[in-house]
Amino acid sequence: MHTLAASNTTTNLFSLPMYDLHRADTVALGSVLKALFSARGIIATHVWPPPDLLMHWQEDALLLSQTCGYPLVTQLDKVQTVGCFHYQAPGCEGIGYRSFLVTREEESGKTLGDFRGQRAVCNAIESQSGYNALRKMVAALSGGGRFFAAVEFSGSHRQSLVALRQDRADIAAIDCVTWALLQRHQPDLLEGLTIIGQSPLTPGLPLITSASTSATHLALLRESLQQLVSDAQYQQVCAAALIGGFAAVTREDYALLLEWRDEAAASGVVDL
CATH class of the missing domain: 3.40.190.10 (Periplasmic binding protein-like II)
Structure with missing residues (x-):
């Protein structure tokens, strides 16, 4: 496992806003992620984001959050994609x-x-x-x-x-x-x-990080998330959140969403 220097004291923000339907499960997942980041020398603070999620997702201090794929490809042009969870729910397949x-x-x-x-x-x-x-x-x-x-x-x-x-x-x-x-x-x-x-x-809801997140930190984020879904000790926390796996993704994986928008517009449907 890669680690950063112990002297790294930068505080980073992370949030889990999209499937926060049972707060105790979100808190538990956030606590595990915080520990996994800490083990890699990344000090992180789990925040409950403000009502303006769009501003939150574009903060320079954003270490990790989850957004919707459509704002990713239409409004969040500067953030970096980290990956996507595999959810264990009817209607899901892989990412x-x-x-x-x-x-x-x-x-x-x-x-x-x-x-x-x-x-x-x-x-x-x-x-x-x-x-x-x-x-x-x-x-x-x-x-x-x-x-x-x-x-x-x-x-x-x-x-x-x-x-x-x-x-x-x-x-x-x-x-x-x-x-x-x-x-x-x-x-x-x-x-x-x-x-x-x-x-x-x-593709499901993407996990994102700030444009200013370094390549080293991005790799450590992905490593942390892979450990989250792989280690038996986190199985219960993941199961509570319906998380069954993780995969790295790119912005290009979400180009399909723009194709849907543009195909609808070509059919004369710009708005519902």
Whole structure:
């Protein structure tokens, strides 16, 4: 194992904001990562990021965080990619994941095409799983026109599910890892809801670091993350977070997300 000089006292920030649905599990994972970084001479502080994640992800002091693939390729042009976890949830394959098309149980016999002229809810316009994936899927059905009668932005996948249950919307695209974590920790939130389809596979949520992170530190980050998923002593912490593996990735691995956006635009669908 590589280590840095013991005299390195620079404090670096890291965060785990994207799948923080059960705080105790996030804290445990953060503690393990902090120890793995420390063993390599990297002093790190686990922070709960501010509401403006985009600013947080671009901090010079950012050692490690997890973002969404769509902002990575559209807004975070200066950050470096570290890698991607393999999640152990239905809909995941290797580093890949999908969005589930979710609606109320009384609509269970329908397909996406049956929701023309109905109401969609999305977590955010910059979301791959909640917006870009849904845009790709309706582009093939829209005929170049508007597919949904209305689109609501909820702020999170969890709040999108609330909107469905409260009949404020009819369909949503939900990150399959979020769905699995909610099944485990908040199954009541999924009562009365059902999955009627899924998006194609794309690379999952990337782990990123600051543009100023050195090549040496980047290698040590990847080494730490590989140890996290490989050592038996961390198996329980990883299982709680549905993490089953890790792989290094590049920005180019996420070019598919821009292809989805551009193909939808070529079909006449720029916005949902």
